[in-house]
Amino acid sequence: MDKKLVIPGEFLSDDVKLADEGTYVEDSKVFSSVFGIASLKNHIKVVPLSGKYIPRQGDLIIGIISEVSFSNWIVDIRSPYEGLLHISEFPRRIDNSEMSKYLKVGDSIMTLVKDVDQSMKVELTLNDQRLRQIKDGRIIEVTPSKVPRLIGRSGSMIAMLKNETNCNIFIGQNGRVWLTGKDKNLDIAVRTIQKIEKESHIPGLTDRIVNFLKEEKGIPVKQPIKKKAKKEEAKEHEQEPAEETTRAAKETEETVMEDAEEPENIEEN
Amino acid sequence: MVKPEKLIENGIRLDGRKPDEIRPIKIKVGVLNRADGSCYFEFGGNKVIAAVYGPREVHPRHQQKSTSAVVRYRYNMASFSVEERKRPGPDRRSIEVSKVSREALEPVIFQEYFPRSAIDIFVEVLQADAGTRTAGINAASIALADAGIPMKSLVSACAVGKVDDTLVLDLNKDEDNYGQADMPIAMTPDGKITLLQMDGHLTRDEFREGLEMAKKGCLEIAQLQRTALMEKYSSLIEGEVNE
Numbered sequence: 001m002d003k004k005l006v007i008p009g010e011f012l013s014d015d016v017k018l019a020d021e022g023t024y025v026e027d028s029k030v031f032s033s034v035f036g037i038a039s040l041k042n043h044i045k046v047v048p049l050s051g052k053y054i055p056r057q058g059d060l061i062i063g064i065i066s067e068v069s070f071s072n073w074i075v076d077i078r079s080p081y082e083g084l085l086h087i088s089e090f091p092r093r094i095d096n097s098e099m100s101k102y103l104k105v106g107d108s109i110m111t112l113v114k115d116v117d118q119s120m121k122v123e124l125t126l127n128d129q130r131l132r133q134i135k136d137g138r139i140i141e142v143t144p145s146k147v148p149r150l151i152g153r154s155g156s157m158i159a160m161l162k163n164e165t166n167c168n169i170f171i172g173q174n175g176r177v178w179l180t181g182k183d184k185n186l187d188i189a190v191r192t193i194q195k196i197e198k199e200s201h202i203p204g205l206t207d208r209i210v211n212f213l214k215e216e217k218g219i220p221v222k223q224p225i226k227k228k229a230k231k232e233e234a235k236e237h238e239q240e241p242a243e244e245t246t247r248a249a250k251e252t253e254e255t256v257m258e259d260a261e262e263p264e265n266i267e268e269n
Numbered sequence: 270m271v272k273p274e275k276l277i278e279n280g281i282r283l284d285g286r287k288p289d290e291i292r293p294i295k296i297k298v299g300v301l302n303r304a305d306g307s308c309y310f311e312f313g314g315n316k317v318i319a320a321v322y323g324p325r326e327v328h329p330r331h332q333q334k335s336t337s338a339v340v341r342y343r344y345n346m347a348s349f350s351v352e353e354r355k356r357p358g359p360d361r362r363s364i365e366v367s368k369v370s371r372e373a374l375e376p377v378i379f380q381e382y383f384p385r386s387a388i389d390i391f392v393e394v395l396q397a398d399a400g401t402r403t404a405g406i407n408a409a410s411i412a413l414a415d416a417g418i419p420m421k422s423l424v425s426a427c428a429v430g431k432v433d434d435t436l437v438l439d440l441n442k443d444e445d446n447y448g449q450a451d452m453p454i455a456m457t458p459d460g461k462i463t464l465l466q467m468d469g470h471l472t473r474d475e476f477r478e479g480l481e482m483a484k485k486g487c488l489e490i491a492q493l494q495r496t497a498l499m500e501k502y503s504s505l506i507e508g509e510v511n512e
Contacts, residue, residue: 050417
């Protein structure tokens with residue numbers, strides 16, 4: 001097999017040109033630098049089994065406002081470094097004095113890493129169609145290095161999860177996952193994500209998750225009727241998040257009123 | 270306790286080991302939920318727990334380095350870890366052990382990957398039986414790997430010493446107290462030495478021979494460290510709940 005569990009310092013290859021993330025080169029040999037899963041095809045790279053999120057330019061992440069300072073929001077991005085959201089990166093012009101009216105401590109945002117400099121100063125932005133404040137649903141946390149497995153090859157895992165649980169799911173590169181949907185479905189989705197996180201290193205993940213989802217929903221093959229009912233119920237529901245996307249742009253002004261509910265959701269993880 | 274008449278008899282030590290044998294080792298990885306990486310390590314009568322946090326923000330701020338992470342290592346003995354109650358808190362000895370242990374691990378950590386951050390290592394000795402610093406380093410190096418921190422390799426540590434004019438590997442309490450020399454050594458699996466201390470007297474030849482013995486001991490420990498890390502992820506296959 002081309003995948004294996006390795007510890008730091010394990011010899012991987014003689015071909016220096018193939019060395020990628022999670023490796024280092026010494027005496028023109030490639031060694032693993034982390035404890036994780038090594039994949040040896042095309043590029044030699046080791047995906048760590050744990051570790052902190054290190055921000056990179058272009059990452060879509062979920063942040064929580066931790067401080068409002070003069071012309072900057074300071075954002076917890078689940079990393080050793082804090083994120084800075086400058087007032088000019090807010091989608092509309094607002095005054096310094098009104099910053100906490102729009103985003104206050106404890107609020108969650110979907111945000112984009114605009115730039116990271118040498119000293120790890122992380123600049124964030126909200127100036128993008130995809131970005132907005134998170135006002136409903138739940139946020140849970142997973143190990144950042146497991147994010148690629150959660151998304152699956154070209155999004156297959158997450159697509160299946162969305163389909164089967166009828167939840168809308170957004171995965172931030174920093175390991176925060178935002179889910180919206182009905183409470184019951186959310187519970188199933190959360191449990192499934194936790195299972196994926198725990199077992200992502202064991203082969204045959206997708207099949208196990210498919211079975212797990214079936215079990216969770218209590219749908220053995222015997223009761224196809226119930227399954228249908230659930231699906232229909234869900235279709236109604238699906239419209240909600242979609243609608244919200246279009247709403248999001250206008251909504252910023254109303255934010256202040258609705259915010260009271262927010263901290264509750266965050267605590268749930 | 271009074272000094273035993275002979276510490277080694279017919280090539281067998283007081284605890285039944287041969288001179289070049291290490292004490293039994295038991296390792297468990299990921300024993301603490303709150304830490305980013307952790308390890309419980311038993312080395313004969315020594316019982317230590319290591320916890321690793323980070324990379325994380327540096328507090329106090331003035332300690333931070335703008336181009337690399339700072340590594341902080343805190344070695345602490347529980348008050349009940351020795352027969353006579355140990356007064357809690359840092360003392361001269363534990364500050365020294367913290368310093369040399371930190372320096373034993375720093376060369377393998379890729380500190381420059383995480384500027385302006387801190388990697389905190391805590392080692393608590395629950396039961397002491399000679400060689401706690403080596404046990405601490407062994408545990409800490411596993412905990413670092415468990416925390417997903419990039420390293421050049423693991424570090425293994427082991428002591429050699431001289432008792433009754435014989436070189437012995439991995440001293441126990443009596444040999445440490447009544448022996449002629451004690452030399453803890455930490456090294457990477459490819460033989461780069463990151464810690465070497467000596468207490469007592471050895472001749473040049475004894476030193477060289479001792480070093481070779483320690484190398485073998487460290488390699489043996491490195492194997493066990495590797496196996497322990499691998500086991501963490503094979504035992505998780507049968508569903509285990511973690512918070």
